[in-house]
Amino acid sequence: MKRKQVLFEMPYFFWLAFFVIAPILLIAYQSFFNIRGQFTLGNYATYFTSATYLRMTLNSVWYAFLITLFTLLISYPTAYFLHYTKHKQLWLLLIILPTWINLLLKAYAFIGIFSQDGSVNQFLTFIGIGPQQILFTDASFLFVATYIQIPFMILPIFNAIEDLQPSYINASRDLGANNWQTFTRIIFPMTMSGVKAGVQAVFIPSLSLFMLTRLIGGNRVITLGTAIEEHFLVTMNWGMGSTIGVVLIIAMFIIMSLTGEHKKKGRKHND
Amino acid sequence: MKKLVAAITTILVFCGLLAFTSDRLAKSQVKSQSNTLTLYNWGDYIDPALLKKFQKETGYHVSVETFDSNEAMYTKIKQGGTSYDLAVPSDYMIQKMKAAHLLVPLDKSKLHGMNNISPQFRNLEFDRHNQYSVPYFWGTLGIIYNDKTVKASQVQHWKQLWNPRFKDSIMLVDSARDVMGFALIRDGDSVNTKNIKQLNAAKKRLDSLTPNVKAIVADEIKMYMIENEAPIAVDWSGEASEMLSQNSHLHYVVPSEGSNLWFDNLVIPKTAKHYKAIYAFLNFMLKPENAAQNAEYVGYATPNEQAKALLPASVRNDKQFYPDAETMKHLQIYNNLSPELIGTYNELYLEFKMYRN
Amino acid sequence: MSKPIITLKHVYKNYGDTNVLHDINMTLEAGKFYTLLGPSGSGKTTILRTIGGFVTPSSGDVLFDGQRINDLPANKRQVNTIFQDYALFPHMDVYDNVAFGLTIRKTPKEVIEKKVLRALKLVQLSGYEDRSISELSGGQQQRVAIARALVNEPQVLLLDEALSALDMKLRKEMQVELRDLQQRLGITFLFVTHDQEEALAMSDEIFVMDDGKILQSGTPVDIYDEPVNHFVANFIGESNIVPGKMLSDYRVEFVNKVFECADAGMKPDENVEVVLRPEDLDIVAPDAGKLVVTIDTQLFRGDYYEVIAYDDDHNEWLIHSTNPTKDDQRVGLFFEPEDIHVMRYGESEQAFDARLETYED
DSSP states (O other), X not given: OHHHHHHHHHHHHHHHIIIIIHHHHHHHHHTTBXXXXXXXXXXXXXXXXXXXXHHHHHHHXXXXXXXXXXXXXXXXXXXXXXXXXXXXXXXXXXXXXXXXXXXXXXXXXXXHHHSTTSHHHHHHHHTTSOOOOOTTXXXXXXXXXHHHHXXXXXXXXXXXXXXXXXXXXXXXXXXXXXXXXXXXXXXXXXXXXXXXXXXXXXXXXXXXXXXXXXXXXXXXXXXXXXXXXXHHHTSOOHHHHHHHHHHHHHHHXXXXXXXXXXXXXXXXXXX | OHHHHHHHHHHHHHHHHHHHHHHHHHHHHOSXXXXXXXXXXXXXXXXXXXXXXXXXXXXXXXXXXXXXXXXXXXXXXXXXOOOOSEEOOBHHHHHHHHHTTOEEOOOGGGOOOGGGBOGGGSSBTTBGGGSSEEEEEEEEEEEEEETTTOOGGGGSSXXXXXXXXXXXXXXXXXXXXXXXXXXXXXXXXXXXXXXXXHHHHHHHHHHHXXXXXXXXXXXXXXXXXXXXXXXXXXXXXXXXXXXXXXXXXXXXXXXXXXXBEEEXXXXXXXXXXXXXXXXXXXXXXXXXXXXXXXXXXXXXXXXXXXXXXXXXXXXHTOTTTSOOHHHHHHOBOOOOOOHHHHHHHHHHHHHHHHOOO | OOOEEEEEEEEEEEETXXXXXXXXXXXXXXXXXXEEEOOTTSSHHHHHHHHHTSSOOSEEEEEETTEEOTTSOXXXXXXXXXXXXXXXXXXXBHHHHHHHHHHHTTOOHHHHHHXXXXXXXXTTOTTOTTOBGGGSOHHHHHHHHHHHHXXXXXXXXXXXXXXXXXXXXXXXXXXXXXXXXXXXXXXXXXXXXXXXXXXXXXXXXXXXXXXXXXXXXXXXXXXXXXOSSHHHHHHSSOOEEEEEEEEETTEEEETXXXXXXXXXXXXXXXXXXXXXXXXXXXXXXXXXXXXXXXXXXXXXXXXXEEEEEEETTOXXXXXXXXXXXXXXXXXXXXXXXXGOEEEETTOOHHHHHHHHHHHOO
C-alpha cells in the first residue's frame, strides 16, 4: 500500500525536481558568475548599486501595478455581471477566446489599430479631432497589456463569484445591508481569493513583459524583461541576466506571500 | 469524457499525418546524409532558386537553418550538438568566433574566385587575409526618410537628427552598437572607442535626442516606415532597400561623415563535416552570375565586383546602397569588443532607453 | 386573540407555467410559534422567502403590521431569517457576524458591543466572540445564526429548515431551546420543516402544505386528531387508513363491519376514508376486540412495540402496543368511537371546519 503510494508520487516528484526546482537552482547558480565565468557576488552588487537597475525595477513594478490595477478594475465588474447574465458560459468563452491567439499576433493587430493610418485614427479624423500619436505611448502600452491580461484576471474572479453561495447575499440583505453594503462587506471580501489569484496571475508576468514594451511601447517603456532579454541575447552576460531573474523570482515569492491566505488575527474586545 | 477522447484522438492522428508527410518530403529531397550541406543563415538571406541550381550542378542538397541574431548563432555553435557546415556571421562576430576557436581556416587551394571580391572588401581587420571568411553581403547603417514631410537636405548628416523640428519623428533600430555608434560618429569618435568619456558623452547626446525619438524598435521598423508611421528612421541598408521597394516616398542616406560598414561573411564552423560540399558551395556562390542573382533576390549590396557589374545599372549606380568612394572612406567596421566593454555599451544604451525628459 | 403581525392574502407565485404557491392565505399573530410543514417542493420555503423579501409574489398581498410590504426590499423589513446553511460569513469572527446587522445600521460601538454580548449570552455562546466560524461545531454555528438574527430585535424570526443540519440528539436539544427562546422573547417565529415530529413538538400552530397549497392549519393536536385528508393524515404521525362508507350520521362501515363513530354531516352512503391511529388500537383478547387480526411482525421501539398485523380480509394494521405480543397470535383490536376519524374525499379545510360546526357543541 505504502509502496504503491510512493510509486504514484514519483512522477510528480520528478516533475517538480526537474521542471521547477532544477531551473530555479540553475538560474540562482548562474547568477553568481561574471561574464568571464568566474565566481562572483558582483552581479548582485551591480544590481543593487546601479541607479539604472533600481529605476528599471521601480519602472517594472509601477507598470505592473498599473496594469494589474486597470485589469482588476475592468475584470471584477465584468466577472460580477457575467455571473448574472443568461448565457454566461458562452460569454466566458468569448472572453477566453483571445488567449488562444498568439501574443505576437495580438500585438500586431493592435499596431494596425493604433497606427497613424489605423482604424482609431481614421475614426478620430472622421469626427474632426485629427490623427493622434497613439502607438508608443504609455497609454497604448497599458491598454494593450491590460487587454491581454484581462482573461487571466476574469477567470479566477468569475469562479470565486460562482462559488459564492447566494445565501450569504440573502443573509446580508436580510440583516439590513443594501446592495452596496452587501457588495463591499460580503461579496468582495468573500471573493478575495479570486482577486488574489488574479493579481498573482497578472502582476508577476507583467513585471517582465518585454515584447509589448518594444512592439507597442516602442521601448519607451523599459522593464526588467527588456534587461533580461538584452543580457541573454546581446551582451551574453548570462550571470547578470540570471541575477535579474533571481530578483524577479524573489519578487514573485513576495507577491505570493502578500496575497496568500493569512490566519486571521484575534481581535480584542474590552469585555 | 467521450468528447475528450475524440479530441485527443483527432489531435494525435493529425500530428501523426503531419509527421509522416514531412518525413516523406524530407526523404524525397535528401538522398543521403553525406550528400547534404547544412547552412546556418539569417532568415530569407539566400535565393532558394540558387539552392536548386546548386543541387543540380553538384548533386549536393542544401539544408538551411536560420538564426535571428549573431549572438544566438554564436551560442548555438558554441554549445555544440549541431552539425552546421557553413554559417554567416557578421564582422565583429567573426572576430569573436575566431578568438573562441570556433572557426576552421579556409583552404585557399580549394577556393576559386576570391579575386571576384572587390579588394576593398578583402583583407579587413576582422579577418586579415580572409583566413576564415568569404564575403557574402555588405551594407551600411543610415537614415531612411519619407520625402512627403522631410527634405533630403534635412537629413544628410547625423547631427541633423537633433533638429527640434523632428520632434517625435525618428525611429531607431533597437541595437546598442548601432545607436551608440552613430552618436559617437556625430562627435567624430570611433564606433569602437574604449574611451569611457567618449561613451558617456555619446550617451548624453542620445539623451538629448530623446524628444525626437518616437520609438526604438526592431524588424517592425520596415512595416512602420512603409505605412508612413514615422517620417525618419535609422536602420541598416538591407532593411532600407526592402522599405524603398515598397514605398516610393522613402529614401536612404548614408551620412558622408561616416557610418557603420558591416559584412556578413560565410565561415566554416568547427562543427562542419562535409568539406567537399562546403568548397563546392563557396565556389558556387563566388561565381559572378550566382552572386548577382542572389543580390537581386536579397536586395543587399554584393561584395563580388564581377557580380555587381552584372546587376542593372539602376542598382549598381544607386548611391544609396553603393555609396561613393568618398563616403566609403569614412565608414567604420565594428570590432569585437571585450565582454566588459560590450556590457558598458549596452548599459549606457539601456540608460538612454530609460531616459525620459 | 392578539393582533396579526403578518398576513398573506391570496398569494400566488408562478415561475413560468409552474405554480409554486397557490392561493396562500395565512395570518401570523405576534408572539406565537408557527410551523410550515410539508414535503420538499411543497412551497413552504417560498412562503418564507416571500415574507423575508427574497421572493416577490406574482399576485396577492403580504401585510406586515397591516402595511403592504410586497415591494419592500429585504433589507428594509423587520424580519430576520435563519438560513438552512446558516450563511454565517466565513471571513468574519463570531463577534463580527453577530454585530453585522447593527454595524449596517450605524449603531454606536458601545451599544453594539453590549447587544452582541447579550445576544451571545442568550444563545449560551459567551466567550466565543473571537472564534472564527470554521472553528465552531454545527450546533454552535446554529446558535451564532440565531444570535445574529436576534440581535436586530426583529418582530418576526423566520427559520428555514434551521435544525436539519444537526444530528438527532442536538436537534432535540435545539428544539427545546428554540421553543424556550421564543417564549422568553415573545416574538413570532415562523419555522419551516419537513419533520412532523419537530413541528408537533414546537409549534403553537402548524400549516401543513403540499404542492403549493396550505392543506390544513391548526394546533398540533387538532391536526393530529382530525386530519382533513389522506395526505395530512399520512404526513402527520402514523395512520391506518382504510376506505369506508358513511351509512348515516355517527355510523360508518369499513372492513365490511359497521362501527359507531363521532363524525356526522355527510351524505348517506357516502364513500369516505377512515383513519385509525396506531396508538389508539389496543390489543385485547380476540373475543373482546372489535376486530380480530393475526400478528405478523413486531419491532421494539423503546417506549412501545410497533406491531404489524393482518385481519382476515388481508388489510394491514399498524398498532403501537405497550406490551409485547407473539408472532402469528390471533388477537382482538379495540378502539373507542372517538378514535375513528372519518375523512371525506376532496374536502377542503373550510368545508371541514364548517361541517364540524354543524354537529359539535
